[in-house]
Amino acid sequence: xxxxxxxxxxxxxxxxxxxxxxxxxxxxxxxxxxxxxxxxxxxxxxxxxxxxxxxxxxxxxxxxxxxxxxxxxxxxxxxxxxxxxxxxxxxxxxxxxxxxxxxxxxxxxxxxxxxxxxxxxxxxxxxxxxxxxxxxxxxxxxxxxxxxxxxxxxxxxxxxxxxxxxxxxxxxxxxxxxxxxxxxxxxxxxxxxxxxxxxxx
Numbered sequence: 001x002x003x004x005x006x007x008x009x010x011x012x013x014x015x016x017x018x019x020x021x022x023x024x025x026x027x028x029x030x031x032x033x034x035x036x037x038x039x040x041x042x043x044x045x046x047x048x049x050x051x052x053x054x055x056x057x058x059x060x061x062x063x064x065x066x067x068x069x070x071x072x073x074x075x076x077x078x079x080x081x082x083x084x085x086x087x088x089x090x091x092x093x094x095x096x097x098x099x100x101x102x103x104x105x106x107x108x109x110x111x112x113x114x115x116x117x118x119x120x121x122x123x124x125x126x127x128x129x130x131x132x133x134x135x136x137x138x139x140x141x142x143x144x145x146x147x148x149x150x151x152x153x154x155x156x157x158x159x160x161x162x163x164x165x166x167x168x169x170x171x172x173x174x175x176x177x178x179x180x181x182x183x184x185x186x187x188x189x190x191x192x193x194x195x196x197x198x199x200x201x
Contacts, residue, residue, distance in 0.1 A: 033165035
């Protein structure tokens with residue numbers, strides 16, 4: 001009777017720890033994808049602003065040339081207006097440093113990707129059952145500290161990036177693959193379809 005009680009307690013402890021690990025894993029998956037989307041959004045914004053800078057510089061130069069060629073009033077108005085816009089854009093880019101922000105989001109995404117994979121491996125180890133719960137707990141606590149370190153230096157994300165991440169994970173299935181898709185990357189000896197066919201025969 002006592003052995004049965006110990007088995008039940010062990011099963012319940014495993015279920016509780018698994019639940020916690022799964023929740024942490026889910027949060028890290030979202031965090032990783034949100035930082036990726038933030039980097040994408042900011043990179044796109046930076047590209048648009050850089051192209052705008054080039055276009056505005058060309059218009060300013062064109063306005064200056066038109067003044068030299070005799071269309072003084074219109075050319076001067078256009079050149080001074082566009083020049084003011086260009087100055088504002090340049091000051092914004094200098095103060096904001098979107099390139100650095102993109103780099104920080106990419107770094108955070110890379111760091112959370114590694115932690116995400118470690119959480120998945122830990123859930124797998126727990127399911128296999130060949131690691132004592134005490135070791136699982138120790139590895140979980142180390143992962144929490146690693147994650148805290150990543151988050152403490154991570155840039156803030158945006159709601160727009162979160163919604164894009166949510167859509168990618170829920171509807172575009174960014175994190176899931178069918179057996180056929182995975183088999184396509186593996187040699188025939190490691191394909192699941194090949195193993196199931198050979199075991200049937």
